[in-house]
Amino acid sequence: MAYGYADRILRVDLNTHRTWTEPLLPTEVLRKYIGGTGLALYYLAKETPAGAKAGDPEVPLIFMTGPLAGTRAPSSANYVVVSLHYDIPYAPGAGHAHGFWAAFLKHAGYEGIIISGASEKPVYLVIDDNRIELRDAQAFWGHGTRETERLIKRELGAEEDQFSVACIGQAGEARLHGAMIKNDRNHGAGKGSPGAIMGCKKLKAIAVRGTGDVAIAHRDGFLDTVAQWEANLFVADEGCTTPLGALWHDGGMTRQHKVMADRGMTAVKNLTDYEFGRAFSQAYMDACKEWIVTPKPSYNCKIACAYDLKITSGQFAGFTASMCGGGEPFEGAAGMIGVIDPGQMIALTDLYDDIGIEAGHGGSLMGMVFEAYNRGIITKEDTGGLDLTWGNYEAYTELVQQMIERRDFGGKLTGDMKDVARALGAEDLLVHVKGASINIHDWRPRWAKLLSQIVAGTGACHQIESPRLHTDELKREVGDKPEKVFDGQKKKLWEDNLGVCMFACSGVKHVLPLAAKSVATATGWNDFTEEDALRVGERTINLMRLIAVSRGFTKSNEFDVGKRLLEAPTGGPAAGVTMAPHLEEMVNRYYAVAGWDVNSGCPKQATIKRLDMEDVANWLGIA
Ligand code: SF4
Structure with missing residues (x-):
């Protein structure tokens, strides 16, 4: 038995619709790469054919948890999705997400899933402890992530919290750059565009339920260690300022976003307007004081940065958005194109999450397009009549719709971001690193x-x-x-x-010694x-x-x-x-x-x- 780990990897071949399990790698490999990103990259390096491109059927799409996922370690909710990067031709891609999906997978007895091949028709994968099934997903194809989660749970006859569903929306189906995988409404993995790779494989979703537990080698020592870690969550390590968990706890972004603005880091108007960034942050916090914020903690999480936000006034009164905990989603979805109305900020963020497109990508792309329009580099003739004046919510939502449907001016924005910018004559305006989006804040002061x-x-x-x-x-x-x-x-x-x-x-x-000791006591590697x-x-x-x-x-x-x-x-x-x-x-x-x-x-x-x-x-x- 591999303590700390689930001792199986689930393999899925979408060419043949065959599924099987295999033992986890030997201890000497686990000690070198541990789990999560490291272990997934190890598999990727070993199994990707030379010369293959991201999205090719033979390139594996790998979901990996880690030895502390699903345990009593603090916020033990992380999984990573690894494949070749969809937006950078030479790089591997890795996107992280939280919620309940990782813990359920671990509790079902799988450390990770490696998916190869591509299905001819849309399918979704069901993991229900030992029962593995590939099901027809034609009925869900075309739906956003919100509705897909709900419909799949209904088809499985499950209560809201019995299954966790990781899925793609229309952006992944259309294999758009920036497409993400969403799970448990408030969470998603975006970096590397893993949603586009799921779309290439015609895999709409993975629904998982696990009712087991994680075997721990030295239970008392482990519980003492993770209790100390949890007690330290809001205490700064030597040489550090306030831990992020202390800032963002219980939907802290709704109270603390000003921190970003004060540091000149709020991503607005394609990084051109610091004062607008300050006003943007303030508008968000002021509105959130009036609206209803409900923290939505992930598995075993005392921080609860994620939150639901019920809008109680204005154009979107009555709407509840499911937000993740950072500022990137609403800076990318709204700030970068100059939207400052808080209701519209939230509606746009929820729209991106629903269609499954990462706000960093959307913000970089659309920020460039809006700045190009506002500087006269492109005109209404180019945009098919859309008025892309900073902050024009209606024109923006139409543009996003065009993009998903690959039609009109939006259809011209679906390729490689640098190629799109070059074609518009706006290459110098594009916020990117190596042709992909960044974590969308303004990092220039840091x-x-x-x-x-x-x-x-x-x-x-x-x-x-x-x-x-x-x-x-x-x-x-x-x-x-x-x-x-x-x-x-x-x-x-x-x-x-x-x-x-x-x-x-x-x-x-003390997170470094505490995390190392958590792994040592969980796995029984006493000398780690x-x-x-x-x-x-x-x-x-x-x-x-x-x-x-x-x-x-x-x-x-x-x-x-x-x-x-x-x-x-x-x-x-x-x-x-x-x-x-x-x-x-x-x-x-x-x-x-x-x-x-x-x-x-x-x-x-x-x-x-x-x-x-x-x-x-x-x-x-x-x-
Ligand atoms: S709620 Fe926030 S802090 Fe907690 S695991 Fe999820 S992403 Fe992390």
């Missing part, structure tokens, strides 16, 4: 976070924790930021492998240390890079960053200052501390050997 978005191995995403960096980040100078980014990535990517939410880790007192944990994180960074290099990454790709992100902000604390002149030095220093070749960005042989990753390098042809 150089370490911006560098981390640029070098992140699965496309721009959160790979370091904010509270540990914040004080230094206010100094807009290079300092030791490249080295801090690498250190931060090691810690964050270790945490991404555990099956717990990042908000239960970010800035939390903090150093082992950080080495797992470092291996995960290198897995991402080795896969990218094997697929054609070169150092010049590191500097494929939208011009807008490297311009100085025109207002706020970083007005007039840009990281751009320092970027090359920062990347070179990051490579040096990572043990990567400074000319190619490839891990050196000595690094591969030190991390005991020769097998992965061999599979990928990097000998």
Whole structure:
């Protein structure tokens, strides 16, 4: 028995509609990659045919939990979806989500699911403890994620909380860039566009119910450790500012979004208007004071950043939106195109979640289009008559509809984002890293976070924790930021492998020793240390890079960053200052501390050997 782990992986071949289980990998591999992102990337590196492209049937789509998922560890609700990145030709993609899906999968007895092939007709997968079934999903095709969750539960004869459903909406069905997977209404995995890959496989949803438990090796020691971790959730670690969980608890974004505005980080009007960002944050918080906020915690979560929001006044009075906990969804869905009416902000965010498109992608794309229109780069002639003046809610919702249906002007926005921007003559306006969206805030005042978005191995995403960096980040100078980014990535990517939410880790007192001890007591690996944990994180960074290099990454790709992100902000604390002149030095220093070749960005042989990753390098042809 593999303590801490479910001891099976579920395999699904959608070409033949065959499903089977296989044992989890041996302990020596688990200790190296742990679970979550690391283990999923390990499978991806091993099983992806050379030369295959994202969305090809033979490329696996991998759902992975982690040894702490579904246990009493704090916020043990995380799963990751890994495949080739749909928006970056050489990168792997990894999107995280929370809710109840991961815990149910673990309780059903599966550590992860590896899906290959593609179905001819839409199907959905049912996992009900030991019962596995692929069912016809034709009746749900064309429905949004909200309705799909509801209809599938009804078809399964289940109460609302008995099954957890992860599914795609119309964006995934249309295989749009930015398409996400949603589950449990308030949660979703977006980075890498995994919804588009589910769409390519004609897999509409995965419904899961699990009634078992996770076997723990040293139960008393484990429970003591996770109790201490939980007690520390809102206490800052040494050298950190307030933990994110302390800011965002019980739908904290509705009270604290001003934090983003004060730091000049609110993503509005395609990152052109700091003052509008302040007004945007204030409008949101003022409205939320009047409306009804109901925290919606994920499995075993005391933070509960996610929330339902019932609008009680204005155009959308009576509507209840299911929100995740961050600011990205409403900054991306509304702020980036200049919507400031709070009801419209919420309606747009819920629309994106329903059709299943990630707000970071939507915000980057639509922010570029709206700015191009407002600057006269494109006109009503180009847009088919749509008036894309900043904040025009009606025109915007029509444009999104056109995009999903691949028709009219919206139909021209469905390709690769950089190609779309180039075709519109607006390439310089596109907020992107390597052709994909970022976590949609304005990172220009925060150089370490911006560098981390640029070098992140699965496309721009959160790979370091904010509270540990914040004080230094206010100094807009290079300092030791490249080295801090690498250190931060090691810690964050270790945490991404555990099956717990990042908000239960970010800035939390003693989280590194507590998480390492949680894994040691859960698995029975009594000699597992903090150093082992950080080495797992470092291996995960290198897995991402080795896969990218094997697929054609070169150092010049590191500097494929939208011009807008490297311009100085025109207002706020970083007005007039840009990281751009320092970027090359920062990347070179990051490579040096990572043990990567400074000319190619490839891990050196000595690094591969030190991390005991020769097998992965061999599979990928990097000998
Ligand atoms: S902190 Fe938020 S995202 Fe994380 S597990 Fe809790 S409710 Fe879910």
